[in-house]
Amino acid sequence: MTKNSDIVIVGGGLNGPALALALALAGFTVTVIDALPVKIRKNAGFDGRGYALALASKRLLNAIGIWPRVAQNAQPMYEIKVSDGHAGLGVSPFFMHFDHSDGVDSSPHDPMGFMLEDRYLRGAFLAAMKEHPAITQISGQTVVAQTLDPQGISVTLASGKVLRANLLIGSDGRASGTATRAGIRRTGWNYGQTALVCAIDHAMPHNGIAHQFFMPAGPLAILPLPGNRSSIVWSETTANAAAIHALSDADYLAVLRPRFGDFLGEISLAGQRFTYPLDLTLANAFVGERLALIGDAAHGMHPIAGQGLNADLRDVAALAHVLTHARQRGEDIAAQLTLDRYQQWRRFDTQSLAMITDLSNKLFSNGNPLLRLGRDLGMRAINAMPPLRRGLMREAAGLRGDLPDLMRE
Numbered sequence: 486m487t488k489n490s491d492i493v494i495v496g497g498g499l500n501g502p503a504l505a506l507a508l509a510l511a512g513f514t515v516t517v518i519d520a521l522p523v524k525i526r527k528n529a530g531f532d533g534r535g536y537a538l539a540l541a542s543k544r545l546l547n548a549i550g551i552w553p554r555v556a557q558n559a560q561p562m563y564e565i566k567v568s569d570g571h572a573g574l575g576v577s578p579f580f581m582h583f584d585h586s587d588g589v590d591s592s593p594h595d596p597m598g599f600m601l602e603d604r605y606l607r608g609a610f611l612a613a614m615k616e617h618p619a620i621t622q623i624s625g626q627t628v629v630a631q632t633l634d635p636q637g638i639s640v641t642l643a644s645g646k647v648l649r650a651n652l653l654i655g656s657d658g659r660a661s662g663t664a665t666r667a668g669i670r671r672t673g674w675n676y677g678q679t680a681l682v683c684a685i686d687h688a689m690p691h692n693g694i695a696h697q698f699f700m701p702a703g704p705l706a707i708l709p710l711p712g713n714r715s716s717i718v719w720s721e722t723t724a725n726a727a728a729i730h731a732l733s734d735a736d737y738l739a740v741l742r743p744r745f746g747d748f749l750g751e752i753s754l755a756g757q758r759f760t761y762p763l764d765l766t767l768a769n770a771f772v773g774e775r776l777a778l779i780g781d782a783a784h785g786m787h788p789i790a791g792q793g794l795n796a797d798l799r800d801v802a803a804l805a806h807v808l809t810h811a812r813q814r815g816e817d818i819a820a821q822l823t824l825d826r827y828q829q830w831r832r833f834d835t836q837s838l839a840m841i842t843d844l845s846n847k848l849f850s851n852g853n854p855l856l857r858l859g860r861d862l863g864m865r866a867i868n869a870m871p872p873l874r875r876g877l878m879r880e881a882a883g884l885r886g887d888l889p890d891l892m893r894e
């Protein structure tokens with residue numbers, strides 16, 4: 486049976502398209518399959534999430550031609566303020582303040598990162614893939630099986646159609662069927678928390694400042710969007726979140742207001758409200774025979790540090806780097822040695838990040854007065870040490886460590 490393309494990617498969410506574009510630009514032919522029709526994925530109200538994109542992620546998006554398509558809708562983030570908040574009691578005097586003028590990148594004028602709404606990112610990926618002759622998109626088709634043979638790997642769609650390639654990529658999210666079918670098990674747990682997500686209009690400008698308040702039930706992030714609008718990621722215990730989500734818009738706002746505070750003036754809802762159950766899920770291996778996992782299929786973590794998609798895009802850049810260099814050296818892109826290079830690059834990093842987000846959530850989503858005192862003193866100490874603050878900023882910007890080609894400038 487002939488091969489349809491060099492690489493088949495299952496999952497056309499965010500990371501599948503990013504990898505498809507990176508690989509197509511490097512000269513590979515790629516097929517991207519997603520169970521959802523393009524019409525649904527294009528729908529502006531599809532998700533409602535906003536992403537805090539680190540500078541390294543912006544570099545990747547620029548290199549694969551996405552950034553010019555979304556830049557006008559991206560909101561620069563100039564400052565991040567992190568504090569221990571208590572619903573109704575306002576902000577504690579202990580906080581961390583990260584400012585772009587501390588110099589996260591080469592220029593103090595560069596922002597710390599950007600906020601971008603899901604709908605713009607998704608739309609740009611779909612349009613860019615459509616224009617690239619090396620990418621074939623199959624939408625509205627579920628992959629139900631995968632079969633290895635000595636020279637390739639095939640996937641079977643629910644329609645019965647079979648597609649064959651050298652390498653299969655699982656970019657099919659937290660419940661990755663690609664991983665399950667390859668016998669890759671997962672480790673993780675549920676946080677008993679659910680994120681309430683929405684966009685808010687407010688009377689006063691945010692000046693590009695992001696806020697994170699730590700409440701006993703979970704963190705509340707207020708992230709700047711273009712105009713007088715912010716994206717809210719509000720974590721609550723799952724039972725509380727279900728009750729709050731069931732409220733009318735007016736009652737929802739009445740619960741949010743004391744947590745939000747009045748520093749941005751009067752607030753109102755700007756669109757739909759969403760909920761996301763929060764869990765930690767790590768694939769026990771990121772590669773298998775003729776197969777690699779990226780994005781949420783490899784690791785899903787708590788959004789407390791806003792690093793989920795940034796870690797995913799680092800997988801994309803690292804895998805594109807490994808495969809491109811392997812081909813330039815005349816190696817087999819699906820050889821275990823090649824795939825192991827990707828796994829070694831990414832697995833330890835993502836496990837460490839997942840543990841950090843997990844510990845941060847346990848430490849901060851807690852009303853214990855002793856723990857609160859400890860973390861408040863810790864925040865004050867970090868805030869008083871500019872070199873440590875700058876180190877944390879460079880870490881969050883994704884500019885430390887071994888950078889893949891597509892994340893270098």
Ligand SMILES: Cc1cc2nc3c(=O)[nH]c(=O)nc-3n(C[C@H](O)[C@H](O)[C@H](O)COP(=O)(O)OP(=O)(O)OC[C@H]3O[C@@H](n4cnc5c(N)ncnc54)[C@H](O)[C@@H]3O)c2cc1C
Nearest residue numbers: 496498499500519520537628657658780781791793794795
């Ligand atoms: C509340 C919340 C807030 C977040 N905020 C941030 C943030 O500020 N910054 C940040 O960096 N990250 C953030 N994240 C993380 C980010 O949303 C995820 O990392 C990202 O969406 C993962 O994308 P993905 O492409 O890997 O997976 P998904 O978006 O889950 O895409 C998987 C795709 O695979 C398809 N699929 C699945 N199975 C099959 C099959 N059998 N056949 C065909 N197709 C299939 C699905 O239809 C889907 O389109 C947040 C997450 C949450 C929950």
